[in-house]
Amino acid sequence: MNTNNNPAEVRQSNNGMSGSKQILVVEDDEALRKLLLLTLKLDGYQVITANDGREALTVFRQNNFDCVLLDVNMPFVDGLEVCTELRKQTDIPIIMITANSRTDDVITGIELGADHYMTKPFVLQELRARIRAILRRVNHEQRNK
Secondary structure (H helix, E strand, O other), X not given: OOOOOOOOOOOXXXXXXXXXXXXXXXXXXXXXXXXXXXXXXXXXXXXXXXXXXXXXXXXXXHOOOOEEEEEOOOOOOOHHHHHHHHHHHOOOOEEEEEOOOOHXXXXXXXXXXXXXXXXXXXXXXXXXXXXXXXHHHHHHHHHOO
């Protein structure tokens, strides 16, 4: 994880709950990244943030995540490329959060491996519900293996 000397912001939050799910939030918009960090932390998740795709891939290799929230339009490595790289390694749930709302953008994101695709602006309660639902499904699948 980066320190304050690094312009890329990676913050880890833990509300002290043992066994809580860990989420990677990849978002280049600082205000939205902080909002998601705070909201998910209050919901009981451990959260690590990255502000671009290159940083996200590095952080992903260093941690075990249960879900990824992924912006598409980011510097260095965009979210579509990050999604493609993650799918080569894992079947972790990926929720894309983006301003790209054209049908072909949605289809591309899903075909590259995103489980959900939400367009900005989005309703925070809907995102929280989607995270809970996808983690419930993954937990259920793991228990039934």
